[in-house]
Amino acid sequence: MAYIDSNTNKFEDFKGVWVFAEQREGKIMPVVYELLGEARKIADKLNEKVAAVLLGNNVDRLTEDLIKHGADKVYIAEDENLESFTTDGYSKVISNLISEYKPEIVLIGATHIGRDLAPRIAAKSGTGLTADCTNLEIDDEDGKLLMTRPAFGGNIMATIICPNHRPQMSTVRPGVMKKAEKDDTRTGEVIKYEPNIKEEDIRTQIINVIKKAKNDVAIEDADIIVTGGRGLGNKEGFELLEKFAKKIGGVVGASRAAVDNGWIDHSHQVGQTGTTVRPKLYIACGVSGAIQHVTGMKDSDFIVAINKNKDAPIFKVADIGIVGDLYNIVPKIIEKLDKMDEIEKKAMA
Incomplete structure (x- = not known):
């Protein structure tokens, strides 16, 4: 477990805004572009860098697209055991990345995958998680991330902070943020990470994927x-x-x-x-x-x-x-x- 001990890690050690670049069958999910746009605004205010975290197998072709949509860095981990999403595999790799590189903020889309993945990463990293956010801001006074989400059945909006642990983590509801504009002139750094993931690390086995036919556009x-x-x-x-x-x-x-x-x-x-x-x-x-x-x-x-x-x-x-x-x-x-x-x-x- 890549648990981050608050006693041995100072807040100033944590830098940057990370976005989990969720992909399915080699296609970046739309919410990722929304998160990159929001991460870019947050990072600029903090004078930090934006990084995308990309997991899968044979997905390195997606790194350029992430950079052109606002990422300064892309951490990519490729392995056959990461080809399909599993909570065990993805949470282990990402929590290890967090332990090694120490981001200040981690944003994950509140998709079916994101809602499963984020709490596991937060637990392994020893930090909190604000789920299903509809607004993110940086406090002008102390630089903390202000995470706003509906509460009590949507009757009030609650703004939550994570003052005592890092990284500050949030899942963000798809469709609430403006998508980042593509800039073909942008360049960035691609960091290949050895996932060190074994088959025995994953307790579930995907036998078959059955897709439900849908006539309507989401x-x-x-x-x-x-x-x-x-x-x-x-x-x-x-x-x-x-x-x-x-x-x-x-x-x-x-x-x-x-x-x-x-x-x-x-x-x-x-x-x-x-x-x-x-x-x-x-x-x-x-x-x-x-x-x-x-x-x-x-x-x-x-x-x-x-x-x-x-x-x-x-x-x-x-x-x-x-x-x-x-x-x-x-x-x-x-x-x-x-x-x-x-x-x-x-x-x-």
Whole structure:
């Protein structure tokens, strides 16, 4: 176990901001680019470097992409035993890296893998972990990392610090941070790390990977989202929204109320207890605008709200608000779009 003893390691020994560069089948997960963007801002404020930690097998081709998205260094550990994620294998290698190189801050995406991995690393490193954060800042007075996350079912936002241990660790909810811009002129250092991982170090064995076919684009990656809320009145309302979303090249989202009523699967849920999104266009249909929902979509580039209640809170965050019955308004929008398509087809004929 790579346990860091606070008595023998001084805080000034810990330098840099690390990002776990989660990859699956040789593809960097979208949340990594969000973490790199946030790490870059934090590191610049602390006058430190950003490092990405990349584990896998035959993934060295990904290092350049990480550097161009903001990493100054990439620690890469490659081994056949790291080809597929295992909690034992990944936590051992990363905690050993932390013990040797002593980062001040470690950021991990709150994905299925990240939520499994981060607590194990924190325990092995003898430090704390703030999970599922939606905001990160540096305290101007003492330079500590201020980690903010929803608490008490999303009714309050709690800001947490880790004053007595290092590194300061956080998992960050996908979709809440702005992705780092790619800069093809950036250069950085690649540090190859010998993982020293053996088959017997891993208590689980992956026999087979079965993928579930999905027709929809994940809502966190969508540019356009059409979301339905309690105002739909029934699950059949989502058939209309599906038609609308397909027409404008988007995907369907849902409020917690709609999911709790069993009208649509939880994978569509937007909000603090669902998925945080930042699409270019967000259309809220029959969504009242509870704070838990708004927190998960307020950073959308452009927000349109359709609701019969002119006093609905959703209108406070909307760029355009339409007061009326969505079952009258949405079909008219679809009809108008159909007519525009016909005109375009005739013009091209």
